[in-house]
Amino acid sequence: MTVPVIIYENLSSRIRENVKKSTQSVSCVRFVLSGPYTLSESPMTPSTPKKPASSGKQKRDDGQVSHETVGARLRSARKENGLTLKTLSERSGVAVSTISKAERGDIALTYDKFGALARALGLDYSAIFGHGNAELSAGMSPSFTEAGKQTIYETSNYRYGMIASDLANKRMVPMRAHIRARKLEDFPDYIRHAGEEFVFVLSGSLLLQFENGSEFRVAPGDSLYFDSGVGHVYLSEHDAGVDAIVCCVDMHVPPAMSRSR
Numbered sequence: 001m002t003v004p005v006i007i008y009e010n011l012s013s014r015i016r017e018n019v020k021k022s023t024q025s026v027s028c029v030r031f032v033l034s035g036p037y038t039l040s041e042s043p044m045t046p047s048t049p050k051k052p053a054s055s056g057k058q059k060r061d062d063g064q065v066s067h068e069t070v071g072a073r074l075r076s077a078r079k080e081n082g083l084t085l086k087t088l089s090e091r092s093g094v095a096v097s098t099i100s101k102a103e104r105g106d107i108a109l110t111y112d113k114f115g116a117l118a119r120a121l122g123l124d125y126s127a128i129f130g131h132g133n134a135e136l137s138a139g140m141s142p143s144f145t146e147a148g149k150q151t152i153y154e155t156s157n158y159r160y161g162m163i164a165s166d167l168a169n170k171r172m173v174p175m176r177a178h179i180r181a182r183k184l185e186d187f188p189d190y191i192r193h194a195g196e197e198f199v200f201v202l203s204g205s206l207l208l209q210f211e212n213g214s215e216f217r218v219a220p221g222d223s224l225y226f227d228s229g230v231g232h233v234y235l236s237e238h239d240a241g242v243d244a245i246v247c248c249v250d251m252h253v254p255p256a257m258s259r260s261r
Contacts, residue, residue, distance in 0.1 A: 068105030092120035157181035190231025197228035204242030
């Protein structure tokens, strides 16, 4: 657990006197400095969330999407496509037992598995992790995700914070990830998905291991861009875990993925 080293929780008496004379609304804030690149701010009193200055349409992601919800969406898409579990398994390369358990919400899927199922079903990621209000259009409107409001999908090794989860037809899948896995044995296999991947570490020490034997230690502020078709796993070198921005680009997204439910 990261231990804050500097905490400012109260305004000084002089500032308080000035606040009384001001016509603007001022809230006390708490700043927590917990290490390099990490500065968080949380309101001590309720305040209106800040929004970007834009006239375009904005979307905000919050809450957590459960394994049961993701499973129900996959099952609904499979049935709409008239596919059996066996047929979907053959198309996606995901085992029948894995699909069945995922549809029941018994297990969490790793990125490569839900990506393979999405491709086989012609399903946009917004239909899996969005809130049901994704819109398809010829153009793209800015999609704003407020700090701490990413749609969360939990697995035993990773926490996926899906960014812009309601935006359909994204060419990349951005996430704020928390990596808790500590060793290779925590995974049944390396994760592989055709495309490219980028990771930028925010906090913690990340070890990225590849099936070809190469490995990279990525510290806060460091980044790595790589071929995600090569089997890989993210490992935290400390119990506190690693926070990182991860962006995946699927190089084989078929036209059918323009469909969003």
